[in-house]
Amino acid sequence: MKQASRxxxxxxxxxxxxxxxxxxxPVSVALTRLATSLGRSFxxxxxxxxxxxxxxxxxxAGLGS
Structure with a gap:
């Protein structure tokens, strides 16, 4: 059995x-929107x-398994 990498x-x-x-x-799009909204807020x-x-x-919990 292959061991899961970090x-x-x-x-x-x-x-x-x-x-x-x-x-x-997706998380990547959510982070982009967050960064854009942060810049706009400033x-x-x-x-x-x-x-x-x-x-x-x-x-x-399922991310680590």
Whole structure:
């Protein structure tokens, strides 16, 4: 049996979909939207971050297996 490497969990995280706005989006897109909204908040002086909802504990537990 192949032993799982420490990068397997990271690979699973990259393909994880998170609720953001009115739909689901991959983690990479969610982070891009968050970074963009952070920059826009600094420019405008108004806090309006595009924060995705965190995954539930069962999804997170499955990332390491």
């Amino acid at each position: 990068f397997d969990g990271l690979a699973r995280l990259i393909v994880l979909y998170l609720p953001l706005g009115d739909g689901l989006t 420019e405008t002086g108004k806090l309006a971050l595009a924060l995705p909802e965190p995954p539930d504990s069962l999804v997170l």
